[in-house]
Amino acid sequence: MLDKDIPARRRRKSPRSALAFTAAATLLAAGLLSWPGTQRAQAAPAAFTHPGVTVSRAQLDFVRGKVLAGAQPWKSAYDQMTASKYASLSRTPKPRAVVECGSYSNPDYGCTDEREDAIAAYTDALAWYITRDERYAKKAIELMDAWSAVLRDHTNSNAPLQTGWAGSSWPKAAEIIKYTYTGAWPDSGRFAAMLRDVYLPEIINGSNSNGNWELSMTEAAVGISVFLEDRTAYDTAMARFRTRTAAYVYLASDGDLPKTVPSQNLDTRDKIVSYWQGQSTFVTGLTQETCRDFTHTGYGISAIAHVAETSRIQGQDLYGTDVGERLRQALGFQSKYELGAAVPSWLCGGSVKRGLGPVTEVGYNALHNRLGIAMTNTGTLTTQNRPAGSNNLFVAWETLTHGDNPN
Numbered sequence: 001m002l003d004k005d006i007p008a009r010r011r012r013k014s015p016r017s018a019l020a021f022t023a024a025a026t027l028l029a030a031g032l033l034s035w036p037g038t039q040r041a042q043a044a045p046a047a048f049t050h051p052g053v054t055v056s057r058a059q060l061d062f063v064r065g066k067v068l069a070g071a072q073p074w075k076s077a078y079d080q081m082t083a084s085k086y087a088s089l090s091r092t093p094k095p096r097a098v099v100e101c102g103s104y105s106n107p108d109y110g111c112t113d114e115r116e117d118a119i120a121a122y123t124d125a126l127a128w129y130i131t132r133d134e135r136y137a138k139k140a141i142e143l144m145d146a147w148s149a150v151l152r153d154h155t156n157s158n159a160p161l162q163t164g165w166a167g168s169s170w171p172k173a174a175e176i177i178k179y180t181y182t183g184a185w186p187d188s189g190r191f192a193a194m195l196r197d198v199y200l201p202e203i204i205n206g207s208n209s210n211g212n213w214e215l216s217m218t219e220a221a222v223g224i225s226v227f228l229e230d231r232t233a234y235d236t237a238m239a240r241f242r243t244r245t246a247a248y249v250y251l252a253s254d255g256d257l258p259k260t261v262p263s264q265n266l267d268t269r270d271k272i273v274s275y276w277q278g279q280s281t282f283v284t285g286l287t288q289e290t291c292r293d294f295t296h297t298g299y300g301i302s303a304i305a306h307v308a309e310t311s312r313i314q315g316q317d318l319y320g321t322d323v324g325e326r327l328r329q330a331l332g333f334q335s336k337y338e339l340g341a342a343v344p345s346w347l348c349g350g351s352v353k354r355g356l357g358p359v360t361e362v363g364y365n366a367l368h369n370r371l372g373i374a375m376t377n378t379g380t381l382t383t384q385n386r387p388a389g390s391n392n393l394f395v396a397w398e399t400l401t402h403g404d405n406p407n
Contacts (some may be wrong), residue, residue, distance in 0.1 A: 043235060043316075044225070044231035044232075044234040044235050044238075044314075045314045045315045045316070048226055048229050048314060049313055049314055049315065050175055050178070050179040050226075051175035051176050051178075051179045051180065052175060052226050052310065052313045052314055053171045053172045053175045053222075053223040053226050053227065053310050053313075054172055054223070054306050054309050054310055054313075054362070054401075055172065055176075055309075055313075055401045055402070056313045056407060057179075057180070058407035059401060059402070059405050059407045060126075060129050060130075060176070060180075060401075061407075062405050062406070062407050063078075063130065063400060063401060063405065064129060064130045067130050067400075068130070073386045073387055073399055073403055073404075074399075074400060074403065076386075076387050077386070077387035077388075077397065077399040077400035077403065078130060078400055080387045080389055080397075080400075081123060081126065081127070081389075081396075081397045081400060082127060084123065084389070084390070085116075085120075086116065086119050086120040086123035086124075086390070086396070087120075087123050087124065087127055087136075088120075089135055089136070089139055091117075091120055091139065091143070093117050093142065093143045093146035093147065094110070094113040094117065095110075095113075095114075095117070095146045095147045095149070095150040095151060096109065096110035096113070096114070096150065096151065097150050097151060097152045097153070098110075098152060098153045098154075098155055099111060099114050099151065099153070099154045099155070099159075099162060100154075100155045100156045100159075101154065101155075101156050101157075101158035101159060101161075101162040102156045102157050102158060103157050103158060104158075105158060105162075107156070111158070111162055114147070114151075114162070114166045115162070115165050115166050115169070115392070115393055115394070116392065117143050117146070117147060118143075118147075118166045118167075118169035118170045118173070119169050119390060119392070119394075119396050120139075120140075120143055121139075121140045121143040121144050121169070121170065121173035121174075122140075122169045122170075122172045122173040122176075122396060123396065123397065124136040124137070124139045124140035124143070124173070125137070125140045125172070125173040125174075125176035125177050126176065126397060126400070126401070128140065128176070128177070128180075128181060129176055129180055134181070134183055137177055137181040137183060138183070140173050140176075140177050141177060141181075141185050141187075143173075144170065144173065144174060144177075144187075144191050145187045145190070145191065147170075147194065148187060148190045148191040148193070148194040149187075149190070151194055151198055152198060153198065154198070154202055159202060160202055160203060160207050160209075160213060160217055161207075161209075161213050161216060161217070163198075163199055163202040163203050163217070163220065164203050164213070164216035164217035164218075164219065164220045164394075165216055165220075165393050165394040166199075166220075166394075167195070167199040167203060167217075167220030167221075167223070167224060168216060168219045168220045168223060168303075168306070168394040169394055169396070170191075170195065170199075170223075170224075171195065171220075171223035171224050171226065171227040172223065174188070174191060174192075174195075174227050175226070175227055178227075192227065192228055195224045195227060195228060196224075196228055196230075199220065199224055200221065200224055200225075200228075200230075200233060202217075203217040203218070203220050203221045204221050204233055204236060204237065206218065206240050206244070208261070208263055208264050210288070210289060210292075210296065211244060211247065211248040211287070211288045211289060211300050212248075212289060212296050212297070212299040212300035212303065214240070214244045214261075215241070215244055215245070215248065215299070215300045215303035215304060215307075216299060216300075216303045216394060218237050218240055218241045218244065218303065218307060219303040219306045219307050219310075219394075221233060221236075221237035221240075222234060222237045222238065222241065222307050222310055222311075223306075223310060225237055226310065226314065238307075238311070241304075241307050242323070243261055243262075244261060245304050245322075245323050245326055246259045246322065246326070247259045247260050247261045247288070248287055248288050248289075248300050248304070248326075248330075249285070249286075249287050249288075249304075249326035249327070249329065249330045250282045250283070250284065250285070250286045250287070251284050251322070251325065251326060251329065252283070252284045254282075256282075257269060257272050257282065258272060258276065258282060258288070260272065275288065276288050276291065277289065277290070277291035277292045277348070278291060278349075279291045279347070279348060281346045281347070283333075284329050284333070285329035285330055285332055285333025285334070286333060286347075287300060287301070287330055287333075287334070288300075290333075290334065290347075290348065290352070291347075291348035291349075291352070292353075293352075293353035293355065294334055294337075294338060294352065294353060294354050294355050294356040294357075295353070295355040295356070295357060297330075297334060297356065298334075298355075298356040298357040298359040298391075299357075299359075299391075299393070299394075301327070301330050301331060301334065301356075301359055301363070302357070302359035302362070302394075302395050303394075304323065304326070304327050304330070304363075305327055305359070305362040305363040305366070306362060308323055308324065308327065308363075308366065309362050309366060309402075312366070319366050319367060319370075319371060320371075324366075324367060324371075327363045327367065328363070328367050328373060328375065328378075331360055331363050331364065331367075331375065331378040332375055332376075332377050332378050334356055335356070335360065335377040335378045335380070335381040336377045337352050337354065338354050338356045338381055339377060339380060339381055339384075356381075357391045357395065358385060358388035358389055358390070358391060358395055358398060359388075359391075359395055359398075360378055360381055360382045360385070360388075361382060361388050361398035361399055361401075361402045361403050362398055362402045363378070364378050364379060364382045365402045365403065365404065365405055366402075369404055369405075369406065370406065382403075386399045386403065387399040387400065387403075388403075
């Protein structure tokens with residue numbers, strides 16, 4: 001299901017707050033209210049919070065307590081993770097100086113190895129935090145060090161996307177190890193240099209491809225910026241994120257046509273319809289790739305949730321902006337049909353390709369559990385799919401990290 005090259009702490013709110021949010025959303029949908037700062041960059045925090053890429057220390061502490069107590073669904077999610085190939089302490093890293101990835105990872109010269117070693121490093125970092133077994137921390141370091149000693153470039157048509165996918169997992173692993181492991185990581189500076197010199201230049205300027213490309217690339221850029229404490233890169237990535245998210249998920253308040261990314265020159269209705277996979281009827285919650293397939297749509301939705309969660313940890317909550325509303329509506333719309341609802345004739349020619357993937361936990365937890373917003377279809381799908389595993393690209397173990405997590 002790999003993509004191809006195509007021309008990217010807040011407490012739970014009271015019922016009154018939830019009602020206010022819902023009322024605002026209703027006005028928005030009716031075109032009577034505009035979300036503030038829809039296209040405005042979110043300024044980087046004066047001081048970055050660590051660990052702070054997608055998952056915070058408070059969230060990790062909550063998970064650790066639940067797993068050690070044998071509570072569900074966290075214990076089963078933890079067992080799923082530790083039984084996976086990614087948690088193997090005998091894993092041998094397979095770094096390359098040049099990772100070459102063509103369309104749909106063909107050729108695959110290091111593409112799968114890089115993504116899976118990065119997920120493994122994150123898996124080991126989580127296992128370290130929960131168990132305090134330093135063998136896991138050392139294995140995460142081994143994986144990160146192996147790649148930072150060798151990797152110099154990504155090439156071929158899928159290079160931007162590959163860099164985004166692997167670059168989304170590496171900083172999640174590095175944040176946990178650097179800021180919670182009490183042992184030594186002598187080559188952490190070399191790892192930081194790899195993120196700065198090999199990954200960031202490939203992704204920071206975005207992509208004019210399908211929306212999931214740029215959203216995944218932006219997720220990586222935001223995470224890397226947090227780890228590097230690079231405020232300029234963070235601001236650049238966040239501004240691009242706001243624009244791309246608005247152009248990826250349609251809301252009725254956007255007008256007759258979806259918003260666009262200016263650099264893509266989608267300046268006619270015909271161009272927009274073509275870019276939206278031939279879909280000419282636009283309804284709230286539809287995404288630019290809904291009529292392509294739900295798997296790629298899931299990549300985009302997941303990246304939106306990950307960036308919003310990182311931003312919240314860093315002190316700027318986007319869930320109460322149009323980002324949160326677009327995320328809520330995209331999750332609900334796709335979940336409805338993923339659950340088997342009949343597809344109307346006006347939607348994707350009356351047929352959709354299901355397979356959303358393990359991508360609902362972060363957004364559902366933020367919007368439903370913390371903010372108290374009703375999300376019936378998303379909730380049903382989330383519960384049905386627990387424990388959510390990995391998509392083997394850049395999503396992993398989110399029932400464990402975010403399932404019913406109040407922090």
